[in-house]
Amino acid sequence: MPPRSSASETHRLPRQRRTYAIGELARMFQVTPRTIRFYEQEGLLAPERRGQTRIYQDKDRVRLKLTLRGKRLGFSLAEIREVVMMYDAMPDGNARQLKRLLEILADKRANLERQLEDIRLMHRELDDVESQARDVLASLEPTSVEH
Amino acid sequence: MPPRSSASETHRLPRQRRTYAIGELARMFQVTPRTIRFYEQEGLLAPERRGQTRIYQDKDRVRLKLTLRGKRLGFSLAEIREVVMMYDAMPDGNARQLKRLLEILADKRANLERQLEDIRLMHRELDDVESQARDVLASLEPTSVEH
DNA sequence: GTAGCACTTTACGTTAACGTAACCCTGGGC
DNA sequence: GCCCAGGGTTACGTTAACGTAAAGTGCTAC
Known part of the structure; x- marks a missing residue:
């Protein structure tokens, strides 16, 4: 055409x-x-x-x-670079480099898992603190509505 | 007794x-x-x-x-202290302080939500990079088993 | 043509979160 | 008595991740 x-x-x-x-x-x-x-x-x-x-x-x-x-x-710039650069070098990377990359990835992944757990725990803590704070607050303002 | x-x-x-x-x-x-x-x-x-x-x-x-x-x-020590100290001061805290504490907690909570989303996204990225790496690796070692 | 942006480089300053070094004190084991 | 491991204080050093200031370049509007 x-x-x-x-x-x-x-x-x-x-x-x-x-x-x-x-x-x-x-x-x-x-x-x-x-x-x-x-x-x-x-x-x-x-x-x-x-x-x-x-x-x-x-x-x-x-x-x-x-x-x-x-x-x-919470990753450092150095950690981020490590992954990004290896990702770029992937097409022509040799087997050792690729395996190293897989190791790093597994590492990051483990890190994410820990963070997930941390978040869950922290979430509960926040719940606890919040409900306690609300209790105290309620006891301070028994029936009145101030602002 | x-x-x-x-x-x-x-x-x-x-x-x-x-x-x-x-x-x-x-x-x-x-x-x-x-x-x-x-x-x-x-x-x-x-x-x-x-x-x-x-x-x-x-x-x-x-x-x-x-x-x-x-x-x-990823919280700074200052942020952590802010929560911890207010938590300690809770029993005799006044309404303003308690409301401030609730604000901070909501803030942290929002932060956690963003992190959860970040983790989900990052997880996918890692999946992608890993599968690509495995592909390249497989193409490098067609049938042989090296170590 | 000049005023005003948005971009550039160079270089020193700053903050958070510890590390490290130098020195002192103390209680227990031999 | 002495040694030494573990605790203490003081103070300077270090690293990451930018902030900030000075001084120059280039284009667009007026």
């Missing part, structure tokens, strides 16, 4: 804007540009450049998202 | 040894004495003293346990 110009072209919407400036990304994830540059310096991101300016693709955005998620779960 | 001496006394086993030295506690939780002293300095523990030496009761042990659990979940 010979390429037709306008009709099909017009419909080819850029599904998702492909590139982001550092400020955009920063606003998206509620971090500062400094943080994003720092993550690059730590080897967690490797955006392209146009001149001096960093250009972030969607894969960079995803990487940042995963990084921040890891952080919320 | 008049107190009888030996029979019942003999059975009153010290269910749990009541006091601990700092080194014992440290070994129990896989931390250093330095860490425990630091937590005290930060207002998270307040052991008794016999002379200069710290004596920890079971309630201190529990507090340490809760503190370490909080840490594993």
Whole structure:
């Protein structure tokens, strides 16, 4: 089929804007540009450049998202990098590297399990403290409704 | 009932040894004495003293346990102290303090929810990465069994 | 052309959470 | 008597993860 110009072209919407400036990304994830540059310096991101300016693709955005998620779960940037870099090196990785990666993954997984248990326990603690607090509060305001 | 001496006394086993030295506690939780002293300095523990030496009761042990659990979940010592101290001040706390405590608890709870979601997502990521790694590994060792 | 952003680099500052080193004290075993 | 393991204090060191300040670049609006 010979390429037709306008009709099909017009419909080819850029599904998702492909590139982001550092400020955009920063606003998206509620971090500062400094943080994003720092993550690059730590080897967690490797955006392209146009001149001096960093250009972030969607894969960079995803990487940042995963990084921040890891952080919320208490992983250090070094740990996160360890997984991310090995993931990138996977296609041409040798057997030893891959096995090492599997080990790391198992490790992270175990960590998640412990956290799940911790969360369950913490949840109960919170329940207890809350109900006690409500009791005391109720005894302080027997029938009155103050505000 | 008049107190009888030996029979019942003999059975009153010290269910749990009541006091601990700092080194014992440290070994129990896989931390250093330095860490425990630091937590005290930060207002998270307040052991008794016999002379200069710290004596920890079971309630201190529990507090340490809760503190370490909080840490594993990524809470700062300041956050942990905030809850722990308000919990202690509860009995004679006023309504405003109690309501503030409830706010904090709701906050922590929301935090836990986010972490649960993060864990679920992270779990899937790990699944994906692992299966990919296994695929590549399988393609590297087609039928042979190396070690 | 210049004002004003948004971006860049370099470099020093800061905070949390301990580690480490130096020194002292004390009770129990030999 | 001496030794030494375990406890104590004081104080400086360290690491991670950024914050902040200074100073330069480039484009767009007016």
